[in-house]
Amino acid sequence: MAIGWIPEGDDAMLVTRIHDVFSSHPPLQGMRSTSNFFDAQLSNHHPGPLEFYLDAPISALTGYSGPGIITAVALLNIGCVVGTVVLAHRMRGLRTTLPVAGALLLAQWQLGPDVLARPLNPSAGTLPILLMIVGAWSVLDRDPQGLWVTLLAGSFAAQTELAFCPLVVAVVALACIVTVARAWRDHRQWRSPAPSHRSSVRRKRWSLPIGVTLLAWLPSIIELLVIHPNNLQLVLRLLTNSSGGRGTSTGVPGGSGYMVGRLSPTELARFGTDIGHTPAGLAMGLGMVVVVVLLVAATAGPRLPHTAASRACWVLMLAIGAESFALSSKPDTVSATFWLLPVLVITPLVYAALALRAIEVTSSLRRQIDASNLPAIVQRSRTPIVGVSATVLAAVLASAVASPPSAEASDRARTVSNAVTTYLHDHSRSGTAVRIDSYGLKSWISLAPAVAVQLARDDRAAHYLGSWPYPEDNTSWYETTAPPDSVVVTLADNGSMKEAHPGAGATQVPLPPGTGVHLWIAIPAADRA
Numbered sequence: 001m002a003i004g005w006i007p008e009g010d011d012a013m014l015v016t017r018i019h020d021v022f023s024s025h026p027p028l029q030g031m032r033s034t035s036n037f038f039d040a041q042l043s044n045h046h047p048g049p050l051e052f053y054l055d056a057p058i059s060a061l062t063g064y065s066g067p068g069i070i071t072a073v074a075l076l077n078i079g080c081v082v083g084t085v086v087l088a089h090r091m092r093g094l095r096t097t098l099p100v101a102g103a104l105l106l107a108q109w110q111l112g113p114d115v116l117a118r119p120l121n122p123s124a125g126t127l128p129i130l131l132m133i134v135g136a137w138s139v140l141d142r143d144p145q146g147l148w149v150t151l152l153a154g155s156f157a158a159q160t161e162l163a164f165c166p167l168v169v170a171v172v173a174l175a176c177i178v179t180v181a182r183a184w185r186d187h188r189q190w191r192s193p194a195p196s197h198r199s200s201v202r203r204k205r206w207s208l209p210i211g212v213t214l215l216a217w218l219p220s221i222i223e224l225l226v227i228h229p230n231n232l233q234l235v236l237r238l239l240t241n242s243s244g245g246r247g248t249s250t251g252v253p254g255g256s257g258y259m260v261g262r263l264s265p266t267e268l269a270r271f272g273t274d275i276g277h278t279p280a281g282l283a284m285g286l287g288m289v290v291v292v293v294l295l296v297a298a299t300a301g302p303r304l305p306h307t308a309a310s311r312a313c314w315v316l317m318l319a320i321g322a323e324s325f326a327l328s329s330k331p332d333t334v335s336a337t338f339w340l341l342p343v344l345v346i347t348p349l350v351y352a353a354l355a356l357r358a359i360e361v362t363s364s365l366r367r368q369i370d371a372s373n374l375p376a377i378v379q380r381s382r383t384p385i386v387g388v389s390a391t392v393l394a395a396v397l398a399s400a401v402a403s404p405p406s407a408e409a410s411d412r413a414r415t416v417s418n419a420v421t422t423y424l425h426d427h428s429r430s431g432t433a434v435r436i437d438s439y440g441l442k443s444w445i446s447l448a449p450a451v452a453v454q455l456a457r458d459d460r461a462a463h464y465l466g467s468w469p470y471p472e473d474n475t476s477w478y479e480t481t482a483p484p485d486s487v488v489v490t491l492a493d494n495g496s497m498k499e500a501h502p503g504a505g506a507t508q509v510p511l512p513p514g515t516g517v518h519l520w521i522a523i524p525a526a527d528r529a
Helices: 009-022 050-061 066-092 094-116 126-140 146-160 162-190 196-226 231-239 251-261 282-299 308-327 343-361 363-369 376-400 408-427 441-457 494-499
Strands: 434-439 487-493 507-509 517-522
Touching (some): 050 066, 050 146, 050 196, 066 094, 066 146, 094 126, 126 146, 126 162, 146 162, 162 308, 196 231, 282 343, 408 487, 408 507, 434 441, 434 494, 441 517, 494 517
Parallel strands (some): 434 487
Antiparallel strands (some): 487 517, 507 517
16 A cells, blocks of 8 residues: 555456456456466366455445555455464464464465455465465364365365365365264264254254355356356366477476475575575475474374374375475466465464474473463453454564565556546546557556556446457456447557557557556547547
């Protein structure tokens, strides 16, 4: 907010989808994926639009402004933080809360404000992965509320990014299998005779998780029925493709090597362009030591298998394996650092689980951390104060040590958007439809979506989006669906001037020299003010 952020590029494309939630054609599909970079026939979307629906109320109340979008995203991340701390407190009180709160602080430091505040779909799905893992841990620790939290957080994460799905499927499957196995065992114990209140308890235990899951996936379920070919068919086509159209990938050695190496304490770092290198040497050795210690913590020591930490270790061993598998499919041909985001939340949780296991094994430390030895005011604080305190601490730490995100792209988008909206306000009738033609990478990827968002805020129908090889639910934003008498906004990078065709009657609108783009606007006579 301090840098005057407005959405541009993929963020702006996502905001246009949020804008559609309260329209006559609410979203049924997730964001477009990058699979079309390799082969247009493999084009598909990320699994679902849940993020759009959860961001929409706050965004609409604030007029889809930049601060409003950031607030909506921040509230979702705060909800994940508080939910994580609440589940941790429900397991063993402060004994589990403190290590998990430390993991949250470390994870947020690694992710940084640029990830935590952006609506970009992989960024928005990262903290829900942490909540999902802690939720599955709580399921193993017999918390009856853990399953629905795991399913909701997992559904959100899976719908934001296709690359997160192997991890989500593995962790959610573990939670469901454990819950079903325990329910079956309880059913056999209660079978003869079975008190009626126990049957009611069983129904209530399952109604919330099932209801939450169905509601989270309802738009995607509708999409399966009304769009052909649907996104599930296209994703399956991508996964079963054997033509090599997806290019080369890191493979199993590369995926597991990256995941294991990032477990090393020497590899703790802020998320950025340099996060993509695969650790080697000392880092790889230390990472392997961490994996061995995690396995020992899960299988050795006193009170097994009924300790909170040992259960956490098992969940995290599964998460490490699933994420290694997911990273094995990461393409080498494009920069895809968003694939690596789950690693930045798994690593802190590994450290938290090992710290908790050390506390369990060491009797003296266990007595020191016991809540009965703490002041009475801390004993009475319970979950709400602990959750809020952890949230505030995390936010303070993330802000105190953060370098501010780059404002260059946002500043450029604001300059161009203001020039367009100001010119149209002065020279055209209100409510006119606008087609945005863009030439050059900067204009096409970054500026056209940014201008479309600001035009939509002015109640002008904006048409900026290129067509897609398969049916979509957002055709109202297509350039090809613009009315013939639309206002035409032409954007061109400095290096793409020869390709631009502003058309007869277009007026070039001056922009500051450092913008690096040129702007023309053509207003039909019938639409002039």
